[in-house]
Amino acid sequence: MLLNRAVLLASPAANTVFTTVLTRGPVARPEIARITGLSSAAVTKAAKPMIEAGYLEELTRAERTVEGAGRPAHPLAVCADREFFVGVKVTADELIGVVTDLRAQVRAAHRVPVTDRGVDQVVAGIAALVREVSAAYSGRTHHIGVSVSGDVDRAGGRVRYSPFLGWRDVPLAELVGRATGSTVTVENDVKALTVAEQWFGEGVGTDSFALATVGVGIGCGLVVNGRLVAGGYGVAGEIGHIPVAAGDGPACHCGGRGCVEAIASEEAIVTRARRAADDPHLDMAGAIDRAHGGDAAVRAVFAEAGQAIGLGLAAMVNLMGPERVVVSGEGLAAYDLFEEQIRAAFTAQAFGAAARCPLVVRPLPWEEWARGAAAVGIQSLFTA
Structure with missing residues (x-):
């Protein structure tokens, strides 16, 4: 069955109805109307061609829900194999x-x-x-x-x-x-x-949220008013390149100094941990092991990284005001070594009520x- 984008692009209402069912379904037409602000007639009109094209289906009698006294509702669901x-x-x-x-x-x-x-x-x-x-x-x-x-x-x-x-x-x-x-x-x-998180994960049902990643680099994606923010130059959300150290902070590959990434990326942590441990062959796994083993100098490297990440997150939350921040990335293997510093720096630097923004830790494999x-x-x- 060939892709028929024209069905989904037929009208803004069709687009809205389908994305609502895709991200929140199965969902009945009255609920779609409530969520989207469309009239019940507009929802029905938009859904009809998508049902005919095989993108949406009405659930069977055994699966349907009931809304109100004796009024059966037939929830719409996405045909996942379409x-x-x-x-x-x-x-x-x-x-x-x-x-x-x-x-x-x-x-x-x-x-x-x-x-x-x-x-x-x-x-x-x-x-x-x-x-x-x-x-x-x-x-x-x-x-x-x-x-x-x-x-x-x-x-x-x-x-x-x-x-x-x-x-x-x-x-x-x-x-x-x-x-x-x-x-x-x-x-x-x-x-x-x-x-993926906006449509199928932690971001479902929110108008604004942020996803920050910790690992080889320090990244961030932003959703505001339900839309992914790219910015005028396509690089919105680069919290890894927020400067959080003085002018004599470590050099970053971007050409700046004192960036979050220059302090808290995996490469930055390993470089500083090698100096702290006087071991030029130390890798990230070895640095984590040393820190867990009580090496105070290496633990201090992770603590400094955590503080940098927390300051970067606070700057982003102060500016964008997301409802929640999801923290993920391969660097979560070391999260216990800098979680306290991340949360402390974030709470200290976040302005006013922004400090209540929850940080949700969500490990995500490469798949x-x-x-x-x-x-x-x-x-x-x-x-x-």
């Missing part, structure tokens, strides 16, 4: 691919190592991974989402700068599209993960990041 989407998360060392259904439920997953970070080699690897992970869905996947760390121009399909891959100005959507024959959307990895890339592909259904 379309399938491939998501690929690109890291410096690995490609992680998933296939999801229309509700972003992972149906298949596969990983392959990155042995060469050259653009041609990575594109070839993505194409091979897509063939492998989607083999059981041949002919039923029509869109690929690819997420990459760094400065990504989603509209133009370009990776403007990815420090961990060493890329500048790469037309990745065009290259992957040519290699796979599919429509491709490229997005910053944190923003893609934020889309969830790939799912975020697939969610961007799902989101593409709603853009012309």
Whole structure:
């Protein structure tokens, strides 16, 4: 069954009804009307062609709910198998691919190592991974989402700068599209993960929230008034490059000094932990072990990282005012070593009532990041 975006783009009401059912369903028409502000007649009119096209279905009699005295309601639900989407998360060392259904439920997953970070080699690897992970869905996947760390121009399909891959100005959507024959959307990895959380995770039902990631880099995705914020230059939410140290703070790869990322990224922590432990071969796992073992100097490195993260989060919350902040990323393996400092710095620096903004810790494996890339592909259904 071919993708029929025209059904979903037929009107703003159709778009609104479908996204409401997608993110909150199964849900009855009166509830859709209440959530969206549309009239009951408008909801019914918008839903009819989507039911006929196989995007929505009315639940069976056994599954229906009852609203009011003796008035059965037939909730609408998304037909999850109507379309399938491939998501690929690109890291410096690995490609992680998933296939999801229309509700972003992972149906298949596969990983392959990155042995060469050259653009041609990575594109070839993505194409091979897509063939492998989607083999059981041949002919039923029509869109690929690819997420990459760094400065990504989603509209133009370009990776403007990815420090961990060493890329500048790469037309990745065009290259992957040519290699796979599919429509491709490229997005910053944190923003893609934020889309998945907005539609299918912690962000459901909120008008504004933020997702901050701690690990190789320090990233942040922002949703305001129900929309992912990209900003005029596509780099909104880069809390990793908020300066939190004085002018003599450590240099950052961005060219600035004293950035959160220059103090709290995995590379920054390892570099400082090696000096503290006088061990040039120490890696992140070893630093965590030393800190857990009571090495005061290494523990101080993690504490300083936590303070930097907390200050960065407070600056973002003071400016944007999200209802909640989700904290995730591979760096959560060390979260117990700097949680106290994150929360203390956040509480001290957040202005007034903003200090009540909850920090929700949510560990997410790499497959969830790939799912975020697939969610961007799902989101593409709603853009012309």
